Amino acid sequence: MRDPDSEIQKLKKSNLYREIKFSSLEAGTTFEDNGSKFLNFSSNDYLGLCSHHQIKEAARNALNSFGVGSGASRLISGGTLPHQNIEKESAEFFDKEAALYFTNGYCASVGTLGSILQKGDTVILDKLCHASLIDGSRLSGATLRTFPHNDLEKLERILKSVTDNKVSNTRILIVTEGIFSMDGDSSPILEIIKLKKKYKALLLVDEAHSFGIYGDKGKGIVNSKGLQNDVDFIIATFGKSAGAAGAITASSRIWRDLIINKARSFIYSTAPMPSQAAAALEGLRIIQSNEGDLRRKKLKKNITSLCDKLNLDIPAGAIIPIIIGDEETALKKSKDLMKSGILAPAIRYPTVAKGSARIRITISSNHTKDCLLKLSKALMVSES
Numbered sequence: 523m524r525d526p527d528s529e530i531q532k533l534k535k536s537n538l539y540r541e542i543k544f545s546s547l548e549a550g551t552t553f554e555d556n557g558s559k560f561l562n563f564s565s566n567d568y569l570g571l572c573s574h575h576q577i578k579e580a581a582r583n584a585l586n587s588f589g590v591g592s593g594a595s596r597l598i599s600g601g602t603l604p605h606q607n608i609e610k611e612s613a614e615f616f617d618k619e620a621a622l623y624f625t626n627g628y629c630a631s632v633g634t635l636g637s638i639l640q641k642g643d644t645v646i647l648d649k650l651c652h653a654s655l656i657d658g659s660r661l662s663g664a665t666l667r668t669f670p671h672n673d674l675e676k677l678e679r680i681l682k683s684v685t686d687n688k689v690s691n692t693r694i695l696i697v698t699e700g701i702f703s704m705d706g707d708s709s710p711i712l713e714i715i716k717l718k719k720k721y722k723a724l725l726l727v728d729e730a731h732s733f734g735i736y737g738d739k740g741k742g743i744v745n746s747k748g749l750q751n752d753v754d755f756i757i758a759t760f761g762k763s764a765g766a767a768g769a770i771t772a773s774s775r776i777w778r779d780l781i782i783n784k785a786r787s788f789i790y791s792t793a794p795m796p797s798q799a800a801a802a803l804e805g806l807r808i809i810q811s812n813e814g815d816l817r818r819k820k821l822k823k824n825i826t827s828l829c830d831k832l833n834l835d836i837p838a839g840a841i842i843p844i845i846i847g848d849e850e851t852a853l854k855k856s857k858d859l860m861k862s863g864i865l866a867p868a869i870r871y872p873t874v875a876k877g878s879a880r881i882r883i884t885i886s887s888n889h890t891k892d893c894l895l896k897l898s899k900a901l902m903v904s905e906s
């Protein structure tokens with residue numbers, strides 16, 4: 523039998539071993555680990571909402587009204603008013619007929635893909651899609667194909683070959699993201715929609731990193747380009763820019779009905795705490811508000827100022843990858859940054875391809891000028 527110790531040693535030897543960190547502070551731009559304080563450039567709390575007083579209050583109010591646990595799955599008796607409201611307001615926000623709230627983005631991906639697809643169908647993913655989309659595709663039993671990142675020619679070649687051999691009554695689903703979580707760039711949605719129509723495929727766009735920060739009112743990439751009628755499924759997560767937790771799949775009403783009846787991560791799981799849904803809903807409301815506009819403006823200013831200092835191109839979202847290459851150097855660089863009081867993780871295989879390890883910097887609207895100055899100084903020192 524394989525013993526766990528030898529597996530751990532192997533991970534350590536190849537610089538792929540990971541450990542959990544704990545902070546003694548509430549989520550924000552400072553992280554405290556074992557008495558040392560770090561400036562946090564590793565969180566997806568882009569709009570600084572994780573510890574926003576209104577979101578806390580919304581959670582507390584829901585706690586008082588609905589209790590802590592939901593007690594059962596949504597299809598049994600776990601649903602409450604906050605669950606219903608987040609679905610209604612998310613559907614309106616994304617301008618789709620309906621939305622379904624899941625415990626988190628991972629469950630939304632796996633549940634949605636597992637409901638749309640079955641054996642005999644084909645799912646075509648961008649090579650850089652998030653692990654949850656890959657896992658959902660695999661679990662669905664559909665044939666899984668990938669195309670090189672944003673490579674439309676290769677996508678079309680796959681679509682053509684799948685269509686040429688298509689059995690009637692089977693589905694083809696294209697999967698991409700609004701902003702890619704480890705590279706920080708976006709996808710050519712309009713061109714993908716043209717292909718989707720030409721080959722009669724379905725399209726799912728995961729807006730985990732674009733929801734809240736991209737486009738007018740933070741509506742994400744699909745809506746900001748007015749393409750919501752051409753995208754069958756939008757996934758958005760509330761654990762990042764919305765400062766809470768959970769995720770929705772926005773779609774037509776009929777697709778939502780099917781997902782409710784087929785998504786195993788939805789059916790066989792206790793409903794998220796009502797306070798979680800209420801917090802996510804408040805996050806969604808702040809995102810659409812004037813305060814949301816101000817926070818996005820500040821975020822944009824922070825990103826531009828940092829990229830100017832470091833001579834980098836301005837990214838589509840708030841993720842700035844600094845590609846290093848080998849895992850050992852990336853790990854060392856991240857440790858050096860920690861010595862300068864900066865928390866910025868080394869992202870390694872299997873999150874990204876082997877040999878494309880990187881320091882992943884994420885910016886928040888709550889970072890101050892001083893924070894950004896310290897980061898750029900530390901990066902320049904560890905460069906030389």
Ligand SMILES: *Cc1c(COP(=O)(O)O)cnc(C)c1O
Nearest residue numbers: 626627628652703728730759761
């Ligand atoms: C973070 C993320 C998820 C998972 O969302 P959680 O709510 O953290 O489980 C799904 N898809 C993408 C693209 C993500 O970046």
